[in-house]
Amino acid sequence: xxxxxxxxxxxxxxxxxxxxxxxxxxxxxxxxxxxxxxxxxxxxxxxxxxxxxxxxxxxxxxxxxxxxxxxxxxxxxxxxxxxxxxxxxxxxxxxxxxxxxxxxxxxxxxxxxxxxxxxxxxxxxxxxxxxxxxxxxxxxxxxxxxxxxxxxxxxxxxxxxxxxxxxxxxxxxxxxxxxxxxxxxxxxxxxxxxxxxxxxxxxxxxxxxxxxxxxxxxxxxxxxxxxxxxxxxxxxxxxxxxxxxxxxxxxxxxxxxxxxxxxxxxxxxxxxxxxxxxxxxxxxxxxxxxxxxxxxxxxxxxxxxxxxxxxxxxxxxxxxxxxxxxxxxxxxxxxxxxxxxxxxxxxxxxxxxxxxxxxxxxxxxxxxxxxxxxxxxxxxxxxxxxxxxxxxxxxxxxxxxxxxxxxxxxxxxxxxxxxxxxxxxxxxxxxxxxxxxxxxxxxxxxxxxxxxxxxxxxxxxxxxxxxxxxxxxxxxxxxxxxxxxxxxxxxxxxxxxxxxxxxxxxxxxxxxxxxxxxxxxxxxxxxxxxxxxxxxxxxxxxxxxxxxxxxxxxxxxxxxxxxxxxxxxxxxxxxxxxxxxxxxxxxxxxxxxxxxxxxxxxxxxxxxxxxxxxxxxxxxxxxxxxxxxxxxxxxxxxxxxxxxxxxxxxxxxxxxxxxxxxxxxxxxxxxxxxxxxxxxxx
Numbered sequence: 001x002x003x004x005x006x007x008x009x010x011x012x013x014x015x016x017x018x019x020x021x022x023x024x025x026x027x028x029x030x031x032x033x034x035x036x037x038x039x040x041x042x043x044x045x046x047x048x049x050x051x052x053x054x055x056x057x058x059x060x061x062x063x064x065x066x067x068x069x070x071x072x073x074x075x076x077x078x079x080x081x082x083x084x085x086x087x088x089x090x091x092x093x094x095x096x097x098x099x100x101x102x103x104x105x106x107x108x109x110x111x112x113x114x115x116x117x118x119x120x121x122x123x124x125x126x127x128x129x130x131x132x133x134x135x136x137x138x139x140x141x142x143x144x145x146x147x148x149x150x151x152x153x154x155x156x157x158x159x160x161x162x163x164x165x166x167x168x169x170x171x172x173x174x175x176x177x178x179x180x181x182x183x184x185x186x187x188x189x190x191x192x193x194x195x196x197x198x199x200x201x202x203x204x205x206x207x208x209x210x211x212x213x214x215x216x217x218x219x220x221x222x223x224x225x226x227x228x229x230x231x232x233x234x235x236x237x238x239x240x241x242x243x244x245x246x247x248x249x250x251x252x253x254x255x256x257x258x259x260x261x262x263x264x265x266x267x268x269x270x271x272x273x274x275x276x277x278x279x280x281x282x283x284x285x286x287x288x289x290x291x292x293x294x295x296x297x298x299x300x301x302x303x304x305x306x307x308x309x310x311x312x313x314x315x316x317x318x319x320x321x322x323x324x325x326x327x328x329x330x331x332x333x334x335x336x337x338x339x340x341x342x343x344x345x346x347x348x349x350x351x352x353x354x355x356x357x358x359x360x361x362x363x364x365x366x367x368x369x370x371x372x373x374x375x376x377x378x379x380x381x382x383x384x385x386x387x388x389x390x391x392x393x394x395x396x397x398x399x400x401x402x403x404x405x406x407x408x409x410x411x412x413x414x415x416x417x418x419x420x421x422x423x424x425x426x427x428x429x430x431x432x433x434x435x436x437x438x439x440x441x442x443x444x445x446x447x448x449x450x451x452x453x454x455x456x457x458x459x460x461x462x463x464x465x466x467x468x469x470x471x472x473x474x475x476x477x478x479x480x481x482x483x484x485x486x487x488x489x490x491x492x493x494x495x496x497x498x499x500x501x502x503x504x505x506x507x508x509x510x511x512x513x514x515x516x517x518x519x520x521x522x523x524x525x526x527x528x529x530x531x532x533x534x535x536x537x538x539x540x541x542x543x544x545x546x547x548x549x550x551x552x553x554x555x556x557x558x559x560x561x562x563x564x565x566x567x568x569x570x571x572x573x574x575x576x577x578x579x580x581x582x583x584x585x586x587x588x589x590x591x592x593x594x595x596x597x598x599x600x601x602x603x604x605x606x607x608x609x610x611x612x613x614x615x616x617x618x619x620x621x622x623x624x625x626x627x628x629x630x631x632x633x634x635x636x637x638x639x640x641x642x643x644x645x646x647x648x649x650x651x652x653x654x655x656x657x658x659x660x661x662x663x664x665x666x667x668x669x670x671x672x673x674x675x676x677x678x679x680x681x682x
Contacts (some may be wrong), residue, residue, distance in 0.1 A: 013412040036079075040064070040602040048073040063110075065089065069124075071096040084108035086135070092117035093124035106133035110160070114141040114149070122149045131155050137184070138163035143173070152176055162207070167197035178202070182499060186210050188226070197221060208232065209253075222246070228253040230275070237263035239323065246270065254279070255332065265323025272327055277334035277356070285342040325349055332356045334380075339363065346370040357408070367391040367399075372610040378404040382430065386410035389419065392448060396422035397682075407433040408466065414450040421459050432468035432489070435503040440476050458482035468492050468513065484508045491515035491534060498522075514538070515556065525549045536560070536581065548572045559584035565594035574601040581607045587614035590631035594622050 029051050030043040038052050042063040047070070052059070056077050066088045073082060079102050090112035100105060107128070114121050114136065125131070133154050136149065138282075141164040150173075152155070157179050166188040173196045174180060182205040183197075190211040197203055205226040213232040219454060220240040225248050229237075233256040238411055239247070247266040248427050249275040254263060259279035265271060325331075328349045338360040346352075354372040357413075362384040372379075386407070402423050412434040420429055431454070439453040456465065456479060464487040472493040479501045480488075488505065490496065491513040502509070506526040516524075516537035524530065525546040532554035533547070540560040547555070548569060555577055562585040565573075573580070574597050592614060597602050606612065614623045618628045 011662045050076060052077065055079050059645040060084050061088065062086040063088070067091050069093045069097045071099070073097060074101055075099075077101075077454070080104050080105070084104040085112070086110040088112055090114065095120050095123035095126045096127070098127040101119060101128060103130055104128050105130055105132060108133075108135040109139065110135045111138040113140060115142070115145055116146040118149055122151060125149060125153050126151075129155060132157045132160070136164070137161060140165060142166065143168055147173055150174065150177060154178060156180060157202075158182045162186045162188070164188050166190050168192045171195040171196070171198055174197040181205070183207070191192040191361040221249075223248050223250060226251045229257070230254065231256040233258055236258055238425045239264055241267060244268075246561075251275075262322055265325065267323050269324050270327055271325065273330045274325070274328055275330075275332045276336065277332045279336050281333065281336040282338055282361075282640075283340065283342050286340075311468055326351075328352055330354045330356075333360065335359045337361055343371060346372055349373060351375045352403075354378040356380045357384070360384050362386055363391070364388045367395045372399060374398050375401055377401050378597075380404070380406040381410070382406045383409040386412055389415050391419060391422075393418075393422055397424075400424050402426060404428045407434065408468075410434055412436055414452050415454070417449045417451045418455075420454065420462070423461075425461050426459065427461055428464040428487075429462065429467075430466040431470060432466045434470060436470055437472060438467070438468075438475050438479050440474065450638075459612075460484070463487065465489070472496045475499065477501050477503075480504050489510040489513035490517060491536075492517075494518050524545075536584075542575075543569060545569070551576055553578045553581075556581040557585070558582060561586065563588045564591035567597065569591050570594035570597040574598050574604050577604050579605045579607060583608050583611045583613075585612075587612070588615040588624075589614040589621055589623065589629040592623055592626065592629070596626075599624075 029049050031038045031049055031052060033039075033042040033053070036053075036056055037058040037060070038049075038056050038437040039060045040049060041060050045061065045064040046066060048059075048061065048066070054076055057079050058078065059080060059082070062084055063086070066085060067090060069085070069090065069092070069591055071094045074083075074097065080101055081103050083101075083104060083106070086108050086562045087110070090109065091114070092115075105339060108433060117140070117327065124223060125134075131153065132155060134153070136146075137160045141161065143150070143166055146161060146164070150159075154176050156177050159177065159180060159182070162184045163186075164581040167190060168186065168618075169190065169192070171194070174183070177200055180200045180203050181204060183200075184207045185211040186207045188211055190208070190213060193208070197206070201223060203221065203224060206221075206224055206228070208227070208229045210231045213229065213234055215234055215236040215238075217228060217236060217238040218240055220243060222243065222245045228248060228251075234254060237254055237259065241264070243266070245268070249266070249269055249271055252263070252265075252271060253273075253275040255275045255277040257279050257613070259276065259281045262281060262283065263274075263276070284471070313486065325348050329351060331349065331352060331354070334356050335358070338357065339362065347370070350373055353375050354377060355372075356378075358380050360671070361381075362381060363386060365381060365386055365388070372395075379402060387410070389407075389412070391540060401424075403425055405420075405426060405428070407421070408430040409432065413436070414429075420426055435452075437453040439451070439455040442455055442457070456462070460482065462483055463485060465483075465485055466487075466489040468489050469492040472490070473495070474497045475490075477500045481504050483505065485505050486508055488502075488511070492515065494516055496520050502512070502522075503526070506528070508529065510529055511532040511614075512527070512530060515534045519535070519538055521542070521667070522544065523546045524533070526542060527550055530550050530552060533550075533552055534556040535557045536558045538560055540557070540562060542562070543557065543565060555573070558581040562582070564587065570593070580598065595612070598606055599609075609624060610624060612623045613620050615621070618630050620626055
């Protein structure tokens with residue numbers, strides 16, 4: 001996985017101690033003592049406490065109100081090796097603060113305001129001959145401030161400058177840090193790093209993530225092992241091609257940039273992990289054919305790469321420029337615009353174990369011609385435009401290590417027969433959202449024939465199968481015979497007929513997805529090992545009683561037609577469940593005892609609890625607001641009272657009108673005459 005934060009182990013330990021509550025240790029004033037460590041965090045201190053033991057080696061003063069570290073502050077503690085003052089609004093280190101701190105190795109000054117008096121603070125840092133770990137992150141520091149603070153601090157090996165205001169680095173920025181091994185510069189405003197690391201031959205880990213770098217050219221840091229340049233605006237990565245040295249680079253993270261071309265890697269390197277996800281990268285081998293595009297150029301020109309280099313012209317696909325990728329184990333190309341693999345590209349990675357190609361533009365996948373590595377463990381080509389897979393038995397037999405295969409969200413309608421049964425160690429297959437069915441009868445096992453369905457029987461290594469949204473209509477009773485599936489996802493196949501196909505999995509199944517399948521009656525009592533069940537979007541009016549005998553931990557009943565849950569059933573489920581989804585059901589507010597049962601059980605999490613709604617006789621409420629419900633004590637519907645009262649009111653109204661007219665007969669006669677006894681026109 002890409003590493004976006006390079007924090008020294010000592011800093012991680014310090015943070016752990018800040019967050020961990022320690023009890024059973026002696027207190028000296030506001031501080032807590034653990035052997036030779038004094039924990040004085042979050043005590044509203046305005047200065048360094050004076051009453052601590054003189055042999056204190058570690059002093060934690062994070063989250064206090066210290067604005068100035070005075071000259072005399074640390075004189076009582078000459079044995080200090082670790083000092084942490086993070087989050088203090090600290091503005092200044094007086095020049096003689098560390099005059100007697102010759103053993104101080106680690107200094108954490110993160111999240112302060114050292115930009116206010118950085119000149120005097122720099123004088124204090126010069127008095128630390130043993131300092132190896134320095135954290136100056138989030139101090140509002142600019143380029144010249146950092147250069148001043150780090151001047152002549154030659155012993156530093158681990159430096160954190162993340163979260164500052166650095167814009168441009170040059171050869172003077174770190175020129176005195178000859179022992180520097182790890183440097184964190186993420187989350188600054190950098191757009192240029194011209195020769196900034198030429199004076200740091202021991203630098204091994206460099207984090208440049210979340211900046212504004214437009215390119216990385218003339219890369220010649222031969223001793224660097226990890227480079228994280230993710231989340232920038234990099235369009236080109238070009239390494240120095242004229243060096244005979246072997247680059248020690250093992251991990252290169254260029255994800256979330258604007259790369260157009262595959263990076264121009266060193267011709268000799270040890271690169272194992274290459275992360276290129278979420279760029280605009282594609283291959284241009286097809287442009288070399290001038291017959292296809294007679295007016296196109298097959299070269300690209302680079303100008304002003306360096307003051308000592310002339311202009312460079314390179315072929316769009318030149319193996320010497322793209323460097324050595326023979327040691328790659330992980331290649332992440334997710335979220336790019338790759339339409340195909342150049343000829344021989346996959347073959348150049350003989351020990352590749354993980355290839356992530358989701359969300360690209362691949363149309364074909366040819367196992368035979370690509371010659372995938374026998375070390376391949378994980379292959380993800382989901383969310384592409386695949387409509388054809390080519391394979392033969394010999395090629396697939398060589399993929400004995402392939403365990404995870406994701407083909408979801410493509411345009412597949414036919415696949416080679418026996419594709420998955422030929423993979424001897426396959427454990428997880430995702431075919432979701434393709435138009436591939438489950439074979440009703442046994443099919444050929446030869447991969448040179450195509451089929452619109454898959455025969456899943458007797459693939460003994462398979463444990464997880466996802467066929468969500470595949471327009472499945474019928475799953476035969478023997479579909480999963482000989483399998484030991486633990487996870488089966490069948491959701492979003494509305495109306496699918498299963499014909500007892502799940503019975504053979506009752507002993508092994510742990511997760512079952514049946515959301516939006518229109519399922520109504522299914523006996524779950526035999527699924528003794530089932531832990532997670534998705535029954536969402538099925539118009540269920542009641543929870544299957546058979547679930548009471550299953551030791552479920554997660555149950556999704558969202559978007560059904562549940563008006564209530566019987567109290568007895570609620571008690572049984574609440575005693576077993578850990579997570580339950582119930583939003584999107586038309587619950588009756590007047591029958592909400594089940595909710596109070598779940599709510600009172602502290603071991604159950606009601607997901608989106610505040611969004612679960614119910615209706616009473618007047619309106620819709622959030623079910624947690626039980627004091628607002630309008631319900632009758634006897635649980636009778638108000639409709640019956642309305643139907644009873646309406647005739648009574650009508651009767652009284654009619655009697656009132658008759659009585660009124662009886663006492664005013666002339667008014668009735670006058671009204672009758674006015675309306676009906678009108679004079680004629682002749």
